[in-house]
Amino acid sequence: MTAYQQQIDRLRELGPRTSGNDAHRALIEDVAADLKELAYNVHRDTHTFDRWDATSDQVGLQIGQQQIPLSSAWPYSGKTGPEGVTGELVLVHGLRKNWRAAAGKIAVIEVQNLDVPARLLLDSWEGDLPFETVANPVIGSELAGTDLTKAREAGVLGVVAVWHGIADAAAHGQYLPFTRDYQDVPAVWVPESARRDVLTAAENSATATLTLNAQKTPASMDTLWAVSPGTGPHANESVLVVTHSDGGNAVEENGHLGLVALARDAAATGHDRTIVFVYAAGHLRIPAVTKHGQATTAWLEAHRDLWSPDAGGLTAVAGLGIEHLGARHFATDPTTGEYAADGTLEPELLYATTTELAGLVRETWHGATEIAAPVKPGALVHLGEGEPLYEAEIPAVALVTGPLYLLAELDDDLVDINALTRQIDSFRRLQTHLAGTADPTSFGTVSMPGKPKRLASTTRALAFIATHR
Template sequence: MDQVAASLPFLPSEDVVWGWHQELAAMGPRFTGSPGHESFTEWLKVQFGAVPGFQLQPPDSIPFQRWLAKGWSLRIDQDPMVGPSGAVPVSYYYPYSGMTNVGGVKARLVDLGIYMEGLSTSSFWAPANGAIALVRLPPYIQSMTFDQVPIGAFEPGRDQLSAVLDYVVHTGVLKNPVFSLRGIPLLDARNAGVRGVICVWSGMSDGMVANQYTPFAATYPNASGVPVPGDYGCPALWVGDSTGQWLAHSAAAGTATVTLTLTADITKDAVTETVWGVLRGAGGDGSSLIINTHTDGPNVPEENGALGMLALAQHFAQQGHSRDLYFVMATGHFQILQFDEPIPNARFVMGRDAISKWMVAHPEIYQRALAGVTLEHLGCTMWGDDDEGGYVRTGPCEWGTTYTTQKQGPINLDNLELRAYLEAVEATNRAGTPTGPVGTVLPAPIFFGEGAPLYAGGLGTVSTCALPSYLLQVGSLTEPYLLNLDKLDKHLIHGQVQSFCRTISTLDAAAAGDF
């Protein structure tokens, strides 16, 4: 069929949207406030500014304390009877952990064993005083159905009940590096005199854990929780499972020393921007819709929501709509603890994200909005470890977990947000464009992604947040320069954008009382 769906004539073509993804990959990683991130936000300003009728607003400029890694390495020196000396393979650095000088930190290697969150106390670190600690983390396994309630689903060729059951089976037990987002208490390690930490992934292949930028929701290991120039923190690196095993063997001999190097720049009051604007509606009841995402992160899948939003803006600039459509592309998602703001009179939810700062700065906008539509992680194929320990594609596409919640207040028996989204997904598939399977959920109380603050603010939500195993990965082990562009399906991306286009049209036409 034609790449532009016949019923959505103003939506840019699949090839145009894919071209934007290629441009995004060429910008490099977009860690919060980094040069790559600044390039992307400037690109977005130009693109949205060229959309007819789009009112690009002055960006929200936000100061924060920035830490950017420059170089990292690990070396071991030991008795040749125990093992070889030399460079040690590193999976990636531990963001916002600390820093060393160019010569690194050299100290005795002490194996502290397994760190268990909630069970290991600050005394866990004491044996590594004056040393570099080797710490093994248990496999990161979590259920997506334990603290979120599935209420609907779509899967090609399956009825809704079967699709819901398939979603529950698939998401019941997930092993994924993304669940490492809280990290370990490096401040406890620092206070115990530990000079650096080597974190060991467990139960996942080297391909899966390579280049994982994690944790991104942890504080800097000092009293203030933010990096300060001249504060070396407690520098940490990640290594793979097998590397961790032979490091433990070397540590057991008692004579091994390691040199941990992690150079970084710390910038006080660096500035980063939230880009936003509005397409005015033709009139109505004075209410609006908010369409949002974030712009910072390590790869193409993580930040491509803004590209879907650009396609939507180009469509709705030509397609009539009644309500004002606010487009908000927030910064700070990957340094969330410096950007999160409490929402006044918030609806209870466990989910903190960067759009909260924009909401607090512009309460008159979100308080008039009926719903938020959040685009994140579009077009993700499914990857995991196979039985031989290889990191491979394991399915055509990830399940698209989508939070379809009603506006705070009297509960309508008909969940408009749920119905609008599932009908849009079904219509897109009938038109011949794949969307992949989706599972719609309610937070109970976990809400992943940039839709959580909108929910807390009382809005209805249609917020998609797929969680592929490579979501935090700064490119693959074999082709890091692609920044996981190779793991996206351009047909799927366009199908998901079409679904959101149809969803917004339905929400725009609905009466305010239906939300």
């Protein structure tokens, strides 16, 4: 058994590592120990917050005498106590929902798992994208008018969200949406197999009891960071290597395998530039660490002296974002409904934020495909923890492959060790080049999209959602 396989087995042993739970903190300590063994001085930024949690036996939906199967609880939505809330079901439609129609009642909404053209979310450097569409439930859960604060303001008792366009097995355990602050309205997800029963009940104004006996408890989690000083004339320049620690399965998030491997290389071999390794906590609880961006945003804000030319310390000239290594592709058997690996790998989503780095990736990357196809961030979004580097205009390469199961809490054989190894080795080659003696101008300059391009992209995205919901 390889060391990488042992570490993946450790993730499966720990189980879901939602922000601040025991498994999450245990993994953080594992990585801290690995870095200390390599003689790094491990620094910590501690984040405290109110953690929300509900076990499967604390969640339920009953309509009349019928118990409705559930896919998952809606994280940080709200809580009901053990008795639940009882009220009339009301169907609420559209992106801009009339929550007032469900005041004093339980709202039922449909959420489509949209198969979105990749060009609405991504741009390209050479005209081609590595895949044509993106069908991750993250998109529907974020963009389907699912801001529950408006439901709370309207006096809604609870919300039942019904999946459409995703198989039950794939919907099971999805920890979505994961970017919202506490909403204070209890909500649950219903699989598509129960869709007709729930919609019919809402159309007939049936009475239901929604139970979400969640708990809120004080919690904390640490972002780790460590510095490998440069030994050459460019030692005042930094390369940032980032990943996050939260995750619900062995793909989301296994980026620490790459981070520790790169830290081991840096400890063993001198390098011209200073390398800063950041293991960010809070990706699944972004509002607990920052008001915008991703978990790495909080670290950037707290440590400008390690990357910003305006802070009088180090100046970051490049970055690497390591997430979702070795992801197997899962598919649903149309006959049996079984959701399982189909023997292929998930298409890589590999960002390069400058044309020069895109060229470097094509020369050095050996991952899940023989020829790397780095993408350019779209005007709307840069997915993953590479986004803060992009917003800070630090040239970077970031892997953030997005399988359907990415945000699902499941224990399955999700990781292809050979692909993971090739991807980590590719990041090692990139780090060697970026932290070496190359002229920093050869890394290129990040060009951010202007307001007209952002507006045009937003308009196209909203038009697509409006016509396909």
